[in-house]
Amino acid sequence: MDPSSPAATTGIDDFVHVGEGDPISGENSENISENEGGNEGNDGNSFHERKVLPPEFSRSTVKLTCDSVAEGGECDVYLVGTAHVSTVVFLELCSGRIAVLTPQNLKVPTIGEMVDMWKKNHNPFGILYSWFLAKVASKLEVLPGAEFRVAYEEATKYGAKVILGDRPVQITLRRTWAKMPLWHKTKLLYSLMFQAVFLPSPETLTKTLKEMDDIDMLTLVIQEMSKQFPTLMETLVHERDQYMSATLLRTAREHNSVVAVVGKGHLPGIQKYWKQPVEVKQLLTIPSQKETVPVRKILATIGVTVAGVAIISGLYLSSRK
Structure with missing residues (x-):
């Protein structure tokens, strides 16, 4: 569609x-x-x-x-x-x-599975956002929902x-x-991948959630990310x-x-x-996207982002051995 x-x-x-x-x-x-x-x-x-x-x-x-x-x-x-x-x-x-x-085991999607979803025209933000939330839930050892x-x-x-x-x-x-400018899209994808790699310890996450008694984990994550990406809090x-x-x-x-x-x-x-x-009805309408940047350029940007996160995370993990 x-x-x-x-x-x-x-x-x-x-x-x-x-x-x-x-x-x-x-x-x-x-x-x-x-x-x-x-x-x-x-x-x-x-x-x-x-x-x-x-x-x-x-x-x-x-x-x-x-x-x-x-x-x-x-x-x-x-x-x-x-x-x-x-x-x-x-x-x-x-x-x-x-x-x-339905009761199910917590599973974080692999890179291969996320690529398959992208090939099936799944929304890039949805793919990475779901992966990020699964990583947080896995860290806390809780089943979402x-x-x-x-x-x-x-x-x-x-x-x-x-x-x-x-x-x-x-x-x-x-x-x-659709409501996010191109620069924010690229920056958000990088931010999701970077933060998922360098998540705080389970103890720190649990302590943060207990201190935020009037909010749930998902909204807390959205609030923090909305400081850079206001569209997230809105939608x-x-x-x-x-x-x-x-x-x-x-x-x-x-x-x-x-x-x-x-x-x-x-x-x-x-x-x-x-x-x-x-x-x-307005809340169910998809705004038209104004970007005219070629798809290949967007994919190249995302590819560089993924490679950058992979290199940084590799160096980080190597330094901890």
Whole structure:
């Protein structure tokens, strides 16, 4: 597909609904199989009881409300809390990242695998960004998306509907790449490779995350990189905050209780845009790229970048032997 063409087939209606026992469906799925009896306790009295959060949850949970067509006329939305029994669980995922819900071994892509992805026209930023995050996760010995798997398992246990409400990841990556000037693209690719080679120790990373109590690992990485590349914060965080706030509000208006599991870094943004007008179609459009630099020149630049990182990392590793 032409990178400059708008994503006309993807919209706010393109939630992915996952029902227990159903095959994982693609976007535009409408039919959801829910366990009968999974909504037990959702009568009027239980609805009012859910409005009061226990103290141990209120410290790490943000509560939002909106009008709803569901019984009771109002929906309580709990951001982050996962131990709450709800009729709907909203996840910071899209169909492109649905594999996160399946337990898997942590694997960092090899250079050969990344080259194969590039040959298949995968976004260069997406390839290196995924590799960088896998390197960080490997360093910390954690499986990405563990909180989403737990939320999914709990939701299916209680017969709740699961909604993957994040913007499609490929649109996010393509918007990031399209809005970034050429010099920033080259510099970013080099930065991702360099930082992945010289990551801090697991102890340092863990200490940093504990000190940043109001943010998640991914947002922390994006914030740091955004000091040099402002586009990253705009497309990877702020735009997704707007999109998830809009999709979450639409979901809430059809139910009386929703639990939304998102990274801590998205809490302020989702709160900020709650009930605010959001131009969803604009957030799903891929901007036209203005660069007229030949592809061969860009590839040559990237090749020099890769070679430079390889030489530097080789010298570094040799000096430590």
